[in-house]
Amino acid sequence: MPKTPQTSAIRYISHGANDLFWFILPLVLPLLLVRYNLSYARAGGILSYYLAITAVGSYFMGKISDWIPRRLIMGIGFYIAAAGLIAAGFAGGFTSFLIFLAITGLGVSTFHPAMYAHIDETFREGKAKVLGSYEASGTTAILLMFLINGALLGTIGTRGVMTITAIPALIMGTLLIKTKSIDTGTPRIKKSSGNINQEQGEHPPVILFILFLLSIVLRIASVMAILNFLPTIFTNHFGLQPDHAALASGLFFAGGIAGSLAVSHFSRSDRSYRVLVFGSLLLAPLIAAMALDVPMVFHYITVIILGSIASGLVINQNLILTSLGSRFGKGEAFGILMAVMTLSQSISPALFGLSVDSWGFSTSLLIFSFPVLASAGLLFILSKHILKVTRL
Template sequence: MTQATTAPAPNEPLYRRAVYTFSSAHFLNDLCTTGLVPALIVMYKEALNLSFTESSLIVLISYLTSSISQPFFGMLTDRTPRVWLFTAGVFCTIGGLAMTGAATSFGWLLIFVAISGFGSGAFHPEASRGTHLASGTHKGLAQAIFQVGGNAGQAFGPLMIPLLLIHTGLRGLLWLIPIAFLSLLLTAPMLGWMKEKVADAASKKKEIRGRNNIPGAILLISVIVLRSWCQLGVVVFLPFYMTHLSLAASETLNFVFVGAGALGTFIGGIFSDRIGLKRLMIGSMLVATPFALLLPHLHGVWTVLILLVFGFSVLASFSVTVVYMQRLLPRNIALASGLSIGAGVGAGGIGSVFMGSVADVFGVATVFTILSLLPLAGALISFFLPDDRTQAV
């Protein structure tokens, strides 16, 4: 693989204002998709009298509308930049989920969830590319800050159940509408800078001689899919597995799992700049494997400790896979971002429906047996990824 002939100047600084703005918007976006939607499944199921399979379909619609649209938005904006999608996307994500609080039927619920999903699909490629452009020579750190915002949103999503929605019911989601309008004040000031940086990057694109590594990208997507099945499977089915606990207690355990993952995302991004992307991916998933195997067999305080280490390790590669995909597809940065984030989101939705069907037939315990093997499979595939140090930056 030929390396790019142009690279950022040595020690090019991080544009912190931009990176932290993208991260904050990512927090709001993922709070309302991968954070709240899986956590709300129990409440949606009870309110509309749904089966496990129908409940899982809500996650599928949310994640597929987001993931299928992300690569298309990425390809579209690689050709003709549309930085306004960064602002419009997060607005629709929050507003769409807010309206599910007023849904009177399963059909309307799916429509509002789909609007939220398409908003997320529009948001991610532009926000991730903006982070790439603001990163200077600190690619791993910048993506870690950006992704930890999203993972923190995922973590706080389940926590909103015991803190708010148990007391207000689903109609409490309507309080997200003012937050949707406040998000415009956060994101709109960055649009001028984004337009200028994207135009500058486009003018330099012809100088880059690095080629896209399609086989490597396919292998990386496979790893992302397995990790997503594992992560979302735990979040969706932990409340159904921990039947001896209240809904508030089980959602608090989900907060522990995803919150530890947010910390792992940040630490993993920092260390990836030092030890390399591939090594970090293999190591994190190998570390996660024994804790995934132990999770279904331990109880009490041991469950909390297992979820802490399991969440930290399995999500330590979250930001790493975005940077890795951008190196494998240097000519299509927005597409690379859409694939690396979108593939995981969509795969998680598909996996949730599959796991829901397994739970209906064989029980939730079987689901956790399957989930415990996924990190090991991801680590094995990661061994065959191309050396990230030979890819274009």
């Protein structure tokens, strides 16, 4: 059964192993700037390139996961991601670095759509608590990576930390492939109508699903632009050494652990909309506050709170998504979500880098506080329709 302790452990640990790949590049970005003599815009472009490949892969992997065993998709994906990241660390030139980075992104894209679908189909009750533990497991792994790799960065360099980061993926890839209980059933067989979920009855309007995704895009654009540049902000804007900047950036994920676990205890689909609106409103001033010339302890606290709220909002958006996207297969719906989120995440670092090159860090932080405000406004406009759907 998919709810055994062994399966639960593999679910959470594998999530942590996958999430390491999402934030290893921001951690080593200050050193990549020097290695390849990059501008901030070009550095942001590397992040965007990597995440764009992951986004496209997420959509297709989500669709595929409705047809074939998800453990195989995720397990093989881990092998590909690990091989690509290790090769990228030892790449001789910039072009080969980009090629191996693309391979890494394709491997990374296999995990989240399949695992989100597995959780949604396995847990009909207590789903918020499972998602809370799931998000906390990933955030804990990222925090440990920033603490450990940040301490080692000055000693073993970029190649060393990229290799260390890939090792858990090799282990989890093997365990996932062997864990047949991770598959909640045989792959879905589409009906002749092409609608996997037709038996569920009437579906919410697709335009509501699209507008809800747009609200996610706007929020992610703000948060992930800052997060992907956070070590660089601490290094080049606040003047910390790269290893200290990595440790300071880890505070975001420390807050994320607390936020994920706290929110999971009171989140339900009928409350999630309100949490999204008020949480998004709080994110805007927190991002803008990082532009202030104040003691560093203030920025440390701000980053912790920012991470706490941002992580809590991910849980609530996923609870709503299953209602709004009921016309799609589970894997396909979460594949669309991950593709949209990752595309937004991929574009925002490049735009933030361009903004920093043109106007500096302080102005750029103020500018990037506005998309999340627009996200809250859009959710507020959609309130009547979303609340109706989340009560179904």
